[in-house]
Amino acid sequence: MSTNRRDFIKALGLSGVALTAPAIAGANTQVLTAESTDITNLTLKGKVQSNGQGISGVPVTDGINITLTDKNGNYSLLSNKTVQFVYITIPAGYAIPHNKGIAQFFKAIDTKQNSFTANFQLERLERDEKDHVFVVWADPQIISKKDGEALISRSAPDLRDLAANYPAGTLIHAIGCGDLVWDHFELYDDYRQAVNITGVPFFSIIGNHDMDLDARSDDYSASTFKKNFGPTYYSFNRGKVHYIMMDDVFFIGTAKRYIGYFTEQQLQWLEQDLKHVPHGSTIIVSSHIPTNTGVKRRANLKEDELGGVVSNREQLYKILAPYKVHIMSGHTHMNEKWEEGNIMEHVHGTVCGAWWTGPICSDGTPEGYAVYEIQGSEVSWFYKSTGKPKDYQLRIYPRGFLKTAADEVVANVWNWDKQWKIEWFEDGKAKGIMEQRTDFDPWTVELYAGPQLPKKHKWVDPTLTDHLFFAKPSAGAKAIKVVATDRFGKQYSQEIQL
Template identity: 40%
Template sequence: MKRLLKYLFVCCICILNMSAMAQSASGIKGKVMCQGKGISNVVVTNGFDCVLTDTKGMYSLPYHRDARFVYVTTPAGYLPQREASLPHYYKRIDSEVENYDFTLIKNPKNDDKHICLVQSDVQAAKASDIEGYMKYLKDVRQFVGERRNSDIFVLDCGDIVGNAPAIFPSYIQASNVLDLPFYRAVGNHDMEYGVRSYEHSYKTFEEYFGPIYYSFNRGKAHYIVLNNCFYINRHYRYIGYIDERTLQWIEADLSFVPKDHLVFVAMHIPSSSTKELQFNALLPDETSNASSLYDLLAGYDAHIFSGHTHYNWNVVFNDKLMEHNTAAVCGTFWKADICTDGTPSGYGIYEVNGNKVTWSYKSAGFPIDHQFRGYPVGSSEEYPQDIIANVWNWDELWKVEWYENGKCMGEMQRFEGYDPEAKIICSDKERVEYDWIMPIKTEHLFKATPQNKNAVIEIVVTDRFGHIYKQNIK
């Protein structure tokens, strides 16, 4: 009996090896179709090689032993099949399958004009966190309902859960209420910890959401989603880093993108919080080899979307490259509706028209014109004689002015400090529960000293697109 079992086992191994050898010889083939007709010039990839479909929609990829998926870069004018919020643009490679066909859907809306909603750090660790997420989604649903004729999708920049993979299904079910495609990046809290290497850290994420890097098109905009959370194991540590496999794939992917198209890159850990890169090889909160990504994006009008920090911050590297670090959906880890820099929990809104884009930050539960918060004299411990303004989506093309009794007193002075409300919340340890939750200093604060403490004070903020927001300080 033992000899028979051993013989059967050897036969199974031989069959599997023969199947793998057959696939190795012929590679991976298939067809990309819409309504039964092949679509030409569609990029198909195995995560290593990128090829175009021919005039009949056929493609052929070489065999690669480390490839786990074959997937499509959805072309402009088309959408992948989807199940609620999960777009099915990929198929898992099976050694016994040689042909992988994809059926796309013609986009019923004009995707030259579209809206990308960017969120990050839902960081759900238990059922009550999902309840908070569902409350947040009511705001998003209202926004989407008011723009039902627009082509809209969501980019989630990771930390979907808080070291709790069992929460993935609940997160997906909650997200489905929007009936929109979600394109998701893996965050450091979405990884498996305790595994032996980086390559094992994202396996559970892949089971739910597919490849850890991929791309798609909308109109004249190209979107790339990356994993830059590099797990190094020791004490459950990670760094921000893009591995060579991914960089080579980005280079191949971008070779099919015209230079006059916008390029958006979504990833979890920021590339950099400053224009000048820090000199440090092990950065858990920035991407150590960010310059390699910048080199690949050279020549494009490009924007990077990131999360991870739980604060809101924009970096204008140059006139062709900008990063938008998006505040956390979970606010202060579901203990308060503002983040530790004072930014309300919310999401970024990016409205694309051709190869131009405008953007704003939407605070959940507030109207769209809620773009800053003003504080009266005495609110700040650091500057008790000053009025304070926290302008969370500020960048260097914004203007922050103040008026005293109707007279313009000029621009307020930007400084680095603590948001007064965030400082109060984080000092209440019963509320925030965890000792490690602390307010963080931010550079999107502004101050001014009134001549008359009893005067009528008004703060006027103008964003880079000329939109004006006002608030009276009592």
């Protein structure tokens, strides 16, 4: 990893970062200052209903505390005038309200009075939702209209077509996993247009490139994001699965410097949220920065990069201990997975690949997104490469393509985890299991290595990855086939002629 690239994606070593209770921007969308903060009590009240009938037991929150609707669907919550939204946890059995694909589960608060009424209308689903699908778009990260056009013309139709290929009536939602744009907020319109084209309702998460870089502290860094997408942390239910969206990008008050960190207010809110979720349930937690990765191990670093993982992740894991947890994240522009105890984290390859510089991420993962299929409380998944069929799950490089393995063929199996099996065949004869090693994907070296590559963003470099597999063919071998079997028993294969 080059020095320029390190400077780009990591936060500097920091100490003594002051943490304060958030004072959230008011509904007039003006960023509050310390002088203008009003902590006067504010009563939030209203009703959650469907077809005129109140819905009981729906969590309603101001981002600090949570209350439940009563038997008639009514709620009342004592808050204060620092809060910006009142919002609900969409209960199981109801459609996701949205405006042209952007999920609408919140109301902006008018703090001019000492009481604010917000009613929520939900539509009951006509079909069972225990089986459903969701996708994760990590890092669309558009910095120009040209990038926006790529998202609109390539990525969005790909997801639209994928959704159309499921049986009629299949329930599908999506998670925009942060860095929706690249510091250019006028391009949120392009992101919205792409979302609308997909026909899929999206829940969005803030990334480090979605922050207001002129904010004086983290408390105010999400002002523009909130105007466009609402709260930065929230939850909803679909079938037997509880979904939680979190904000783990902590801005330290100087442009483009941040750490991966969950505030105390969020963790306290999460504890309240999970009081209403039975132990043993399947939980999907999504945030932009991975809670953990293999970067430290692969790069032989002494410490984690503060902007690359979540510093207080162990506190999150303690809260999640009673559940079956899948964590969704992006940020790194690499695809990897780790699994320990009750938690599996999916760090996603990106919609933009290597920042729209080429067709693959810096680890060789094609630009694309992950697809998760839910059956009851069970989760299965695959990676969907943009413009490629669903079974495109590996790439084989011929002997000599990677200079560090001159006499070996190399297979990149980008969605690999430790429960996959990678086998190879020489001229039709089974040769056994391929050797897994950490190295650079050969195509990324060709596209991105060196100070003059790529032309668009010269700081992009290849990155070390664990999902490479090696085999040494015999001198007279004519054809090599690789068969990858995933943890669900599905097989994918590719063959090359030598």
